[in-house]
Amino acid sequence: MTPQAIDSTAFADSISGMALFFDVDGCLIDLAERPEDVVVPAGLIGNLERLSARVGGALALVSGRAIADLDRLFAPLSLPVAGQHGLEWRATPTGPVERVPVDRAVLDRLATALAEFAIGKPGLRVEPKGAAVAIHYRQAPALGPEVIALADTLLAGTLGWHALSGKMVVELKPDGVDKGAAVERFLAQAPFTGRTPLAAGDDVTDEDAFAAVLRHDGIALQVGDREPTVANRRLPDPAAMRAWIAHASR
DSSP states (O other): OOOEEOOTTTTGGGGGGEEEEEOOBTTTBOOOSSGGGOOOOTTHHHHHHHHHHHTTTOEEEEOSSOHHHHHHHHTTOOOOEEEGGGTEEESSTTSOOEEOOOOHHHHHHHHHHHHHHHTTOTTOEEEEOSSOEEEEOTTOGGGHHHHHHHHHHHHTTOTTEEEEEETTEEEEEETTOOHHHHHHHHHTSTTTTTSEEEEEEOSGGGHHHHHHHHHTTOEEEEESOOSSOOOSEEESSHHHHHHHHHHHTO
16 A cells, blocks of 8 residues: 655644554654654644643554653653553553563563674664563664574574564564554543544554554554555654644644
């Protein structure tokens, strides 16, 4: 499917009846060489707060980042959120964080193996995420094939775990949870239920969220030009996404 390009005025008349699910890195904010170096542009937090109010609180972040990291980035704003691709989940802005139980012995073994692999390889960065572990190779793209092969080797025979590849990153995480499952869980409860869902994201890890909203006759909004995708709408980059949010929040 080739998504239809939209502009910042799209869906303005119907936004109040939508449920919104936003990825963060590469969607709301621009990617950085290191995840900790990202910048939340001026005005975005206020626009998200106003947009959340306009949709009656039916706006959630659905991200690969941990919830604690998202709260830090968007403070003082707090939203419903699914972190670590759904391994963490908070139903309301001030509610408790639920976490999928994780085999710590397996997680520690995988994290140690990635850290040992990264020794002496400038540009690789291992990121413990609490319930998963990721290895970034954005600063060493030539090592991508080795990183992917390592992940496959580490998980061979490891039941209940899989590798999730994104933009210059591979994450090792437990099975059974993804962004699509997180979106479905939100849609089963107020204030999200009964609304037209819209999911926005930029990476292959967002495809599950796209598929989920399309099952509910919703809108899957691809940010960027990645192909293939099941998305049915497209914006060119995070700046355009932020412009859309600014317009929709009026």
